[in-house]
Amino acid sequence: MTERTDSLRMLEREVGVLIRRIRRVIGERARAVHEDLQPASYLLLSWLVDEGPVRASSMVEKFNIDKGAVSRQLQHLAELGLVERTPDPADGRATLVAASEDAKHRLADVAEHRRKWLDERLGDWTTDELATFAATLEKYNLALNA
Numbered sequence: 001m002t003e004r005t006d007s008l009r010m011l012e013r014e015v016g017v018l019i020r021r022i023r024r025v026i027g028e029r030a031r032a033v034h035e036d037l038q039p040a041s042y043l044l045l046s047w048l049v050d051e052g053p054v055r056a057s058s059m060v061e062k063f064n065i066d067k068g069a070v071s072r073q074l075q076h077l078a079e080l081g082l083v084e085r086t087p088d089p090a091d092g093r094a095t096l097v098a099a100s101e102d103a104k105h106r107l108a109d110v111a112e113h114r115r116k117w118l119d120e121r122l123g124d125w126t127t128d129e130l131a132t133f134a135a136t137l138e139k140y141n142l143a144l145n146a
Contacts (some may be wrong), residue, residue, distance in 0.1 A: 029114070033106045034080050041073045043098055045082055049107050051099035053086065082106075 023039075030042035037045070044059060052060070052064070059070045074097055077083040082103035088094035122130065 028111050032110045032113070036080060036084065037082070038068075038073070038076060040069075041076050044070070044073050045077055045103055046107060048083065048097065048099040049104055051095035055088065055094055056097060059097075073090070 025070075026039045026042055030039045033042060033045070042064070042082040046142055047059070047062065048054070051062075056067070056074060059074075060067050063070070074083060078085065082100055083097050084100050085095045088096050104144050125133075
């Protein structure tokens with residue numbers, strides 16, 4: 001085996017660990033926002049905070065999931081008081097969905113807690129090491145999107 005093959009195997013293994021950790025953490029974050037929030041709905045809600053208000057069709061395209069699944073998740077979020085629906089000013093027949101103010105505050109609190117936790121865990125990393133890792137991870141993600 002070559003060094004490159006060994007490095008690729010190590011990368012696959014470590015990305016697998018990262019994916020398992022992310023799945024667990026998303027569930028924890030969802031419960032921190034609201035005890036009944038489902039992890040998949042947490043991801044939609046997080047995106048809505050940054051991108052909303054949007055039509056549900058935008059979420060279907062962005063997340064590449066079934067329209068019915070998006071509709072169910074939005075209903076779940078609405079029942080929890082985490083999203084608001086308003087008429088689309090560009091098309092009165094359409095509806096825009098946005099994260100509620102309560103959701104924005106809850107997500108901001110979770111994000112602040114997450115960054116503090118991460119900073120504690122990576123406390124012995126220098127600012128340059130953090131920047132290099134973040135840039136390398138970004139380069140990795142961009143390469144896989146191509």
